[in-house]
Each structure stands twice: as structure tokens, then as C-alpha cells.
Amino acid sequence: MKIEQNISLKPYHSFGCQVAASYFTRITEAAAIPKCIEWSKANHTPLLFIGGGSNLLFTKKVNALVAKVEISGIKKIEETATQVILSVGAGENWHYFVSYCVQKSWGGIENLSLIPGTVGASPIQNIGAYGVEVQEVIDSVTAYDIKEEKWVELKNKDCAFEYRNSIFKKEKGRYIIAAVNFILQKQPKLRTDYGAIRDALHEKGIKHPNLESMANVIIQIRSSKLPNPKQLGNAGSFFKNPSISKEYFEALKEKFPSIVAYPITDTTYKVAAGWLIESCEWKGIRKGNVGCYDKQALVLVNYGEATGQEIFDFSEEIIQSVYLKFGILLEREVNII
Ligand SMILES: Cc1cc2nc3c(=O)[nH]c(=O)nc-3n(C[C@H](O)[C@H](O)[C@H](O)COP(=O)(O)OP(=O)(O)OC[C@H]3O[C@@H](n4cnc5c(N)ncnc54)[C@H](O)[C@@H]3O)c2cc1C
Incomplete structure (x- = not known):
């Protein structure tokens, strides 16, 4: 070492x-x-x-x-007529892995195309995009348990997956992930239910999408909305979409009829954090070296020489103003070190 x-x-x-x-x-x-x-x-x-x-x-x-x-490797563990199970090294690049599966016609993660980072981090915040979360395809996670000082194999149900959360985040630093085992489908059901996907497929005249056209459409949508970290430093969505009670949502809806939110249970709603931030007029605002991205208010950007503390302070100002206007306390999605 x-x-x-x-x-x-x-x-x-x-x-x-x-x-x-x-x-x-x-x-x-x-x-x-x-x-x-x-x-x-x-x-x-x-x-x-x-x-x-x-x-x-x-x-x-x-x-x-x-x-x-940087542990690499994609190994096939099992294959049936309908499924394939793969064990993937934690250091493999996530998008490379998605492209590999799309090329092999194994479905389940095509909607998660172009998410930066590694395979090993994918279960940690249960990465998600365009109506899909990685928990849907994870069979198990191979990790070293620092507390028990032994290797463990956590099955999907042991990972306590939630929206942008899992046991790996809840018990921060306890499990070090060496590999993730995925179940992918040979006859996948494509997930086109997300508005932006439907629109993009329609625009391109694609009536019968396949894995490749789905991945391409997602890549195109993401590239048009999100800054490329190689050109403009960022960490994707800086904040989580907050959950509020149905009663509180209804009260807000009276006051702010254009609020963007959707029901997640009979009693709770998830509100689009981007809408809250935009309504507080942060979108496109720049303070020194830090800014709120002009095409997506959820993303904070480093215009060059920003320090982490400057970015953190900027995020704090956004949290305060959203709280003052809507009474909702935004939670950061990004890990603050
Ligand atoms: C432009 C952009 C777009 C993004 N879009 C999305 C999106 O659509 N959906 C989404 O969910 N996320 C998105 N993200 C966030 C990010 O890509 C994901 O959270 C990704 O999974 C992070 O992977 P990473 O390897 O970079 O993890 P890191 O940032 O390196 O680490 C994240 C956390 O995981 C821990 N960690 C990392 N590897 C291991 C390991 N092997 N074992 C134990 N702990 C580990 C770290 O300590 C840290 O706490 C986006 C980010 C960017 C920059």
C-alpha cells in the first residue's frame, strides 16, 4: 500500500x-x-x-x-433465460457500467445513464434519476464491516434503501463497499413514464424505444440541463427534494398555486426543491466564485476558485431563504466533509 x-x-x-x-x-x-x-x-x-x-x-x-x-472488474455470476447477475468492482465507473449493460442488451439501469461516480458509491445514496432508483436492480452489496471487523454480504433488504438514503449513509463510515451485485433483465420493461423522456422520444420520432435509444435520450436530456463537472465544478443536485405532510402541501398550494410536488403516500408529498429555490429567485445568481446554475436551480457551481466553505455558505443562504418563504428546511444531498 x-x-x-x-x-x-x-x-x-x-x-x-x-x-x-x-x-x-x-x-x-x-x-x-x-x-x-x-x-x-x-x-x-x-x-x-x-x-x-x-x-x-x-x-x-x-x-x-x-x-x-479503484477496484475494477465486471463478472457474470449467473445467467438464466430472463436475467443476468453481475458482480461489479466498486471502483468501476458508473456510466461505463451502464453503457456496458446497454451494449449487452441487459436492462434496468439505462435511465441512470451519465450519472458521474463509481459503482461502489451507487448504493450509498441509492442513486436515482428519471423514475428509477438503483435499489431496484441491486441483489446484494459486498462490504467490509469496520464495526464487526469482517467481510459481509448485505442482501437488498438489509441495505435499508430509501430516497437518496441507505444503511451505508445512516451508519456512515461503517461499511466499505468492495463490490455491488446487480440483477439485470434480458427482456426489460422500459421506463418511459417520466415527462421529459416521453417528450424527447416524441421529438425524435421514436415510437418503439430500445435500451440504446433510451440511454441516448437520457444522455441528451442530462447534457442539456446539467453542467459538465470538467468545465464547471459541481456535484449535481445539491439539495434533496423535501417531503411534507398532505395538509401542509394543501396549505402551500393555496398560497402558491404553481408549487411543483407529487404525492408519495396517502399522507405525504415530495416537493421539487428546484422549484422552491427558483421561487426564491436564486436561479442564475452568482456571488463571487459560487453560483446557482442558470439551467437547473438545484445545482450549485464553482466558477473557478471557490473554496468548499464559500460553497457551503452559499448553500446556507439558500436554505435560510427557502425556509423563510415556505417554512421548509432543505436538506443537503451532497456529503459535507
Ligand atoms: C453532474 C452531476 C450529476 C449528478 N446526477 C445525479 C443523479 O441524477 N442522481 C443521483 O442520485 N446522483 C447524482 N449525482 C451525484 C453523484 O454522481 C452520485 O452520488 C454518485 O453515486 C457518487 O459517486 P462517487 O463515486 O463520486 O462517490 P463519492 O462522491 O466519492 O462519495 C460519496 C459518498 O460515498 C462514500 N463512498 C464512496 N465510495 C465508497 C465505497 N466504496 N465504500 C464506502 N463508502 C464509499 C464517500 O465517503 C462519500 O460519503 C450527480 C453528480 C454530478 C456531479
Whole structure:
């Protein structure tokens, strides 16, 4: 295990802020995970495992051993007439994996095309987009349990998946993911129910979409709406869509008839955080090096030299103004370090 000292994390996270880590290493095989943990104990240094850094905001120097997970490999575990089960190394690039499956005609994750980051991080916040969440295709997760000091195989139901949440987020830092096992379908049911997908297919005159045309449409929609982190630092949606009670939604609807929300249970509604932020007139606003993206209010961007603290402070201002106007407290989706 090669451990470097005082390394800049700028190339390793999508916000691209200048920030250093006291120690840095790369994990290319599962066996290195317990070794890293031993090193951190022996050296009294905290540990932070990262993937592609596309859901992180570093607000200060990281006085820890930052371990970048780069375990690769896509292995077929089982195949039937209708399904295939794959074990995928945590360090594989998520979009590469989606494209690989689309090419093989294995369906289930095509709507999650172009989400940045690694396969290993996908269960952590249960990544989702265009009506699909990764929990729908996860069979199990292979992880090292730091608390119990042993390897574990968490079945889907053990992962406690929720909207942008899972056991891996709830018990932060306990499980280090080495591989994710997916069940994909050979005769997939395409999920075209999302408005933007329907519109894009219609515009292109595609009446009978297949996995490839679905993935292409998603890539096109995302590219037109979201900034490319290589050009403009960001971490995708900075905030979660908040849930509120049906009564509170109805009261807000009276006051703000154009509010965007949809029912999730008989008694709760999910409100579009982007709409709340836009209604507080943040969309397109720039303060110094930080801004609220002009094509998607949920995304905060680094115009160049912003520090993580500046981005955090900007997000705090947005939270305050949304709370003042709507009485809803936005929660950050991005991991603040
Ligand atoms: C432009 C853009 C668009 C995005 N769009 C979406 C979207 O549509 N839907 C969505 O859900 N997300 C989206 N995201 C957020 C992000 O892509 C996902 O959260 C992604 O899964 C993060 O992967 P990562 O490898 O970069 O994780 P990182 O940012 O490196 O880490 C995220 C968290 O997981 C932990 N972690 C990482 N790897 C491991 C591991 N192997 N074991 C244990 N812990 C680990 C880290 O400590 C951290 O807490 C977007 C981000 C960007 C920049």
C-alpha cells in the first residue's frame, strides 16, 4: 500500500476546490481495505473512502487518510433465460457500467445513464434519476464491516434503501463497499413514464424505444440541463427534494398555486426543491466564485476558485431563504466533509 502525504484533492472531486489531504492512497483490490483500516488505527488517523468524488464538498483540509477506491472488474455470476447477475468492482465507473449493460442488451439501469461516480458509491445514496432508483436492480452489496471487523454480504433488504438514503449513509463510515451485485433483465420493461423522456422520444420520432435509444435520450436530456463537472465544478443536485405532510402541501398550494410536488403516500408529498429555490429567485445568481446554475436551480457551481466553505455558505443562504418563504428546511444531498 503506497501512502502519499499532503496531496491536493482538487483532481479527485467534481467541485474542483483546492484542498489538501494529509494522507492519500489508492485501493485497487478488496484485500487492501482491511490493511488501510489497520494503518489508520496504528497511526491514529481517521479514514475517508472516496470513489469519483462527485457527491462530496470539502470545506477544510482533510486531516485523514483519503482512500480512493479503484477496484475494477465486471463478472457474470449467473445467467438464466430472463436475467443476468453481475458482480461489479466498486471502483468501476458508473456510466461505463451502464453503457456496458446497454451494449449487452441487459436492462434496468439505462435511465441512470451519465450519472458521474463509481459503482461502489451507487448504493450509498441509492442513486436515482428519471423514475428509477438503483435499489431496484441491486441483489446484494459486498462490504467490509469496520464495526464487526469482517467481510459481509448485505442482501437488498438489509441495505435499508430509501430516497437518496441507505444503511451505508445512516451508519456512515461503517461499511466499505468492495463490490455491488446487480440483477439485470434480458427482456426489460422500459421506463418511459417520466415527462421529459416521453417528450424527447416524441421529438425524435421514436415510437418503439430500445435500451440504446433510451440511454441516448437520457444522455441528451442530462447534457442539456446539467453542467459538465470538467468545465464547471459541481456535484449535481445539491439539495434533496423535501417531503411534507398532505395538509401542509394543501396549505402551500393555496398560497402558491404553481408549487411543483407529487404525492408519495396517502399522507405525504415530495416537493421539487428546484422549484422552491427558483421561487426564491436564486436561479442564475452568482456571488463571487459560487453560483446557482442558470439551467437547473438545484445545482450549485464553482466558477473557478471557490473554496468548499464559500460553497457551503452559499448553500446556507439558500436554505435560510427557502425556509423563510415556505417554512421548509432543505436538506443537503451532497456529503459535507
Ligand atoms: C453532474 C452531476 C450529476 C449528478 N446526477 C445525479 C443523479 O441524477 N442522481 C443521483 O442520485 N446522483 C447524482 N449525482 C451525484 C453523484 O454522481 C452520485 O452520488 C454518485 O453515486 C457518487 O459517486 P462517487 O463515486 O463520486 O462517490 P463519492 O462522491 O466519492 O462519495 C460519496 C459518498 O460515498 C462514500 N463512498 C464512496 N465510495 C465508497 C465505497 N466504496 N465504500 C464506502 N463508502 C464509499 C464517500 O465517503 C462519500 O460519503 C450527480 C453528480 C454530478 C456531479
